[in-house]
Amino acid sequence: MTKETLLQMARNTAAFAYAPYSGFRVGAALLCSDGSVVTGANIENRSYGLTICAERVAIATAVSTGRTTFRALAISTPDANEPVAPCGACRQVISEFAPPELPVYCEDPQRPGVELIQTTVGELLPFDSLQGLGNDH
Numbered sequence: 324m325t326k327e328t329l330l331q332m333a334r335n336t337a338a339f340a341y342a343p344y345s346g347f348r349v350g351a352a353l354l355c356s357d358g359s360v361v362t363g364a365n366i367e368n369r370s371y372g373l374t375i376c377a378e379r380v381a382i383a384t385a386v387s388t389g390r391t392t393f394r395a396l397a398i399s400t401p402d403a404n405e406p407v408a409p410c411g412a413c414r415q416v417i418s419e420f421a422p423p424e425l426p427v428y429c430e431d432p433q434r435p436g437v438e439l440i441q442t443t444v445g446e447l448l449p450f451d452s453l454q455g456l457g458n459d460h
Contacts, residue, residue, distance in 0.1 A: 326395065333398055334399040337349055344367050348365065350363070350398070351378045354393060355393055355394070363377045378398065379413055399435075404433070424445060
C-alpha cells in the first residue's frame, strides 16, 4: 500500500469526525502488519478532556480486534492550514504499540494527498525510555 493511498484513507475518515466544538476534523489510517487498514476519526465531547483523538481511535480499534503490530500511520487534518503532528497523548499511545522506526505521514491540508511531514515514532517521542526494552512491537 502506498503512503498516498493511506493518506487518502485518513482524509476520507476525517469526514466522519465528530467535532462540533472545535470544527477541527482529524482522520487517521493505521496500516497493520497483516496488510489491513484500521481508521479512526476524532470524537469530541463537551467535557473537552474526554475528547478522543483520531490516532487513538484507530489504535484502540486495531488492538481490540487483535491487531497489535503496524507498518505505518497516516494523519489528515483537512481544517488546518498546515500539517499537524500527533499530540503528546497520542505520541505516548502510539509508542506503546509501535516501534521507533514506524513511519508517520502527516498530510498537507492545502495539497491533499501530499505528505509534508514524514517522520517516525522515534522522532516524535525521542526519549521514550520504554522503546526497545522488551516490547514486542
